[in-house]
Amino acid sequence: MTLNSGCRAEGKTILVTGASAGIGYFVAEQLAAEGADVALGCRDAAKADLAIQAIRVRVPAARLRSVRLDLADLSSLPATVDALDVERLDAVVLNAGILLSGPERRVNAQGHELMFATNHLGHFALVAHLAPMLAAAAHSRVITVGSFAARSELLDLDDLQSARDYRPKRTYGRSKLAQMLFGFELDRRLRARGADTASIIAHPGGALDSLTPSRPPLFVRTTAQRLRGLPAGVVLHGKHAGAQSIVRAILDTESTGGQLWGPRVFGLRGRPRRETPHAHMTDLEAADRLWAASVALTGVDPLVRPATPLRK
Template identity: 85%
Template sequence: MTWDSGGRGDGKTVLVTGASAGIGYFAAEQLAAEGATVVLSCRDTTKADLAIRAIRARVPAARLLSVRSDLADLSSLPATVDALGVECLDAVVLNAGVLLSEPERRVNAQGHELMFATNHLGHFALVAHLAPMLTAAPHSRVITVGSFAARSELLDLGDLQSERDYRPKRTYGRSKLAQMLFGFELNRRLAAQGADIASIVVHPGGALDALTPSRPPLFVRTTAQRLRGLPAGVALHGKHAGAAGIVRAVLDTEVAGGQLWGPRIFGLRGRPHRETPHAHMTDLEVADRLWAASADLTGVDPLRRPARRDHRR
């Protein structure tokens, strides 16, 4: 399938979480270059401002907005959505994530393990709060950004929050698997309701900083980094390339709900193409139980409009 992206973003409004760094930044930059109005959803407002400067240096006519969001704090999300200032969203890119390396298990304000809370629960709840805006736009899309790391993990439904056995890399991989399970299950449930919203899952492959071009003042790749990254370029690519699948999932009308897209070469580098998801990513029973647990932990359901809160109190 060939694809010409030129101008397909005109008139669209897209929210990208974690847009101040890495793959989220490049997704925002590339979507802005295609004419979309991009809302950068970031926890750090200073970094969001730097990202906007970097995008406008390359796309002077970019239409950009920013909103502060902390996916790790579920109680903050209704106010974040209220602050968007838009009536409808053509797409939301669930990209923000955290990968911890320290051996101590950390929790968020609600007591949930931090990687599972940020990467999965925060996005699960965000989609619930954004549902009216997504419903208001024709043919809207939810793009879940998974990870190659999810291929080698299985969810422990009895220990979703790694309370009994916490290992940072495994917990991260399971949080990304949870995201991907959610993305596929969301599409099944939307289709069953006849909703005009598609849920698509994307992963960026092996995306390295050393293979990523500089975007000052946000990110500057040194000569030493570039040289160290050259050998890896045989098998991996930069974060700008990893973002290409996200942009295609947002804009290409031939990409359909329920599909998985990733890099063409061994799932690690190259242009995006459609992949067949591994069976554990689409397990119906696991997805159903994960959905129920997520709704219980967050207090919201993406297919049931949450009650509005009076933030003036």
């Protein structure tokens, strides 16, 4: 990927959540290639080690480390931030997420629906705990990784956790919409406070494994997979290409708080460009109610430094 001049990342420390696979892996690889110190936030330490091995094959001088991160367990986040052991953080990429396919509604240790808890609440709380480090870095950024799935969903603010009507794909789409609402609302609140941190939203478009190059020992694309994916390459792209919108949002000096970045061709494939968000992604009333509910559910506020342990 070629960014505008002045967009290299030497000296920057960046945390990428969910960096052991998919989009998150390629974000970490591309940031390492641009010279960043990259922390891979991963639930599985063995997979994180494989990701680091794969990156170093392509970027031998990469500055990498991993921290254990389980966004589904809110009580574990303070320990993750302590393990990060940095005084300042130039950016955090809120990428990790899960999509469940089974019909059973699952909950985390705090009793919250698992997709909403992992994709939204965990990131909401993580930003709260990282706030002092983000504030210590000049022009720091919070990058929320959105999804096409959020375009066709609306939040049920009276049933955020799908307790009354659970449908996996819809619940996933709503959790990603909640993430994006949070990203836009975070920037509004940061601007109102005169903060130097910017919140930017980016999405990878239509990114398929079959169009993604191998990264052994982490991921190997077979010849059969490549051939099956060729027709889709007309309108979609691989995860390495999908990561470019996110990296652009992090490093490009032309990107600013409150923007949405995605692929150029119908938002599905191609080089990054700025997009106009759909109205329901920036709804002020919905965002305000979601923020209040998220504070109540997590026990922390991204704009108020945590003073007490997270709720269990």
